[in-house]
Amino acid sequence: MKLTRAIRRARREGKVPLIAEIKVRSPTDGDLLRGRDPLQIADKYVRGGACAISVVTEPVHFGGDMLMLKRITPNVELPVLRKDFIGTEEQILESRQSGARAVLLISAMLSKQRLANLNEYAHSLGLETVVEIHRQEELRNLEGLRLDMVGINNKDILNLERGEDQIVPTQKLVSFLPKGAVVISESGIGSEEDVRGVISAGADAVLIGRALLKAGDIRAKVGQVVWSK
Secondary structure (H helix, E strand, O other): OOHHHHHHHHHHOOOOOEEEEEOOEEOOOEEOOOOOOHHHHHHHHHHHOOOEEEEEOOOOOOOOOHHHHHHHHHHOOOOEEEEOOOOOHHHHHHHHHOOOOEEEEEHHHOOHHHHHHHHHHHHHOOOEEEEEEOOHHHHHHHOOOOOOEEEEEOOOHHHOOOOOOOOHHHHHHHHHOOOOOEEEEEOOOOOHHHHHHHHHHOOOEEEEOHHHHOOOOHHHHHHHHHOOO
8 A cells, every 4th residue: 555545544534644663773862672573563553553654774873774674564564664864766676675665755865856866766666755854945855846745854864853852843844835745744743742733733644753662552652643633
């Protein structure tokens, strides 16, 4: 199933569409897995009601790898988004070969032309894309793109998402996005109030990792987000 379809189906069912993220570690919180099996975490995400799963494969700062992606994709029925600092066609091809249904393209890390080329290449392979922005000036890179989804990162990826949790970027930017694209609010979302805040601002879905991975009961936390309207 396509990621956009999964998000829209969750909305029709009266749920908050949640893309639940698996991330080994973060620069601010350190080890997030704490020895747990990513596949078991993915199962809790599914059972809790998430509509999709995000897997961070970036190795240097976030501790990910492609093996984790390859383990998860054949063992979950939900669409999987690969998150990484993607800048080459080879990375997009390996994403498809590893079972991902969508890839993240970060506007701040790519020129406008490079972003356009990678976006079209992903589409040619049958993948959807989440084009991520954090600042208003990055909107210029979206002009002329065939957009599936736009992600608004509430934290600055160029600063490796350090800083306080907040949802202000989503609230500020959502009204400027092109019509028709599915809008995902990413990062900095910890509470049910945060979830309601970004959804009421106009986001179609939320992407949450750290708050889920740090929860005492992951499945219950997922359920709280999904039904936090």
